[in-house]
Amino acid sequence: MKIIDGKAIAAEHREGTAKRVAEFVSKYGRTPKLTVIKVGNDPASAVYVRNKKIACEAAGMLSDVIEMPEETAESTLLSKIAELNGDASVDGILVQLPLPRHISERAVIKAISPSKDVDCFHPQNAGLLFNLDEATFLPCTPAGVMELLRHEGIDVCGKNAVVVGRSNIVGKPMALLLLAENATVTVCHSRTKNLAEYTRNADILVLAVGKAKFVTADMVKDGAVIIDVGMNRDENGKLCGDADFADIGDKASYMTPVPGGVGPMTITMLLANTISAAFAAEERKIGK
Ligand code: NAP
Numbered sequence: 001m002k003i004i005d006g007k008a009i010a011a012e013h014r015e016g017t018a019k020r021v022a023e024f025v026s027k028y029g030r031t032p033k034l035t036v037i038k039v040g041n042d043p044a045s046a047v048y049v050r051n052k053k054i055a056c057e058a059a060g061m062l063s064d065v066i067e068m069p070e071e072t073a074e075s076t077l078l079s080k081i082a083e084l085n086g087d088a089s090v091d092g093i094l095v096q097l098p099l100p101r102h103i104s105e106r107a108v109i110k111a112i113s114p115s116k117d118v119d120c121f122h123p124q125n126a127g128l129l130f131n132l133d134e135a136t137f138l139p140c141t142p143a144g145v146m147e148l149l150r151h152e153g154i155d156v157c158g159k160n161a162v163v164v165g166r167s168n169i170v171g172k173p174m175a176l177l178l179l180a181e182n183a184t185v186t187v188c189h190s191r192t193k194n195l196a197e198y199t200r201n202a203d204i205l206v207l208a209v210g211k212a213k214f215v216t217a218d219m220v221k222d223g224a225v226i227i228d229v230g231m232n233r234d235e236n237g238k239l240c241g242d243a244d245f246a247d248i249g250d251k252a253s254y255m256t257p258v259p260g261g262v263g264p265m266t267i268t269m270l271l272a273n274t275i276s277a278a279f280a281a282e283e284r285k286i287g288k
Contacts, residue, residue, distance in 0.1 A: 002254045002255075005260065006144075006256055009264075010264035012151075014055070017271045020279075027282075031062050032091045032275055032277075033091055033278075034118065034270075034274045035064040035090045035093050036094045036096060037068065038068070039070065039072050040072075045098075051267060052094070061271070072100075077108060088281070090116065092277050095112070115284075118140075119270070120140070125137050136276055138173075138177070140267070140269040140270045141169065141266045142177045143265075144262055144265025145177075145227050146177050147268075148256065148261075154204070160203045161175075163187050163208065165188075165189065166189045174208065199215060202220075202221060204224070204227070206227045211232065212230075213240060213247075227261075227262065229262050241258030241261070243255070245257065
């Protein structure tokens, strides 16, 4: 079994992004900027936001973090987003999820201008996943998975791809990206009967469930490619994926580890979306 080294692939990809940033700066005389809004004190969110800031700066981009208190009113957050939508120095806006319960995620996602929606969660951008050639952005985690497959030379065309999980953030867009590459895609979820019958048929198995070591060797086809999006804590508090990595072992042909697999690619694709947003903004100005 080959372990797919997401960290190394992400580092390669980020070099390419840094070059695009340098080209942008010399062409347009300004530096692309991502603004991240964090509401409340969720400790995991604090780590994610810090990592995004560090990655942006390493790629040569500016990164602002706006911290708002837990009790922030939804209307205050929406006003801040409206202000950033109108600020020409801001190329990408990301509101870190989850939000406090009194704020509607849907309302916040819809408030971000689609041209600055670098998470690709706005319904307009999500809809463009039906017509990928028109899309400026791809959703970061599924796009990162596609990059990992491409990097390893894993041809998706004609393969049975099974996605376990159907969230708007991972499972559903993942299925669309695989379908666009001509995989035969099955999406499973908590109401799927006899899950193992589907997973055992997968040439490519993408796991986005959120349950530690949920998929074991008996649920996997010999030689399957396993992409593990899950980020969980095991019984000892150690980070682990949805796949039981040790149990599956050589039954898989390729597998992503957790940590160090899909995770580093998610931020990498966020950087790619931010520089794409910056180029698109400048091209709109000159009416291209
Ligand atoms: P989510 O919104 O909670 O969705 C989980 C999905 O798993 C749901 O569609 C659910 O089905 C399905 N599911 C739950 N129990 C199941 C079962 N017993 N059998 C089959 N399907 C089952 O989670 P998410 O946001 O998609 O994230 C999934 C995992 O990926 C989490 O561990 C998250 O932390 C991780 N993640 C990692 C990254 C990264 O960059 N590495 C990015 C995003 C998310 P229903 O729809 O029927 O409820």
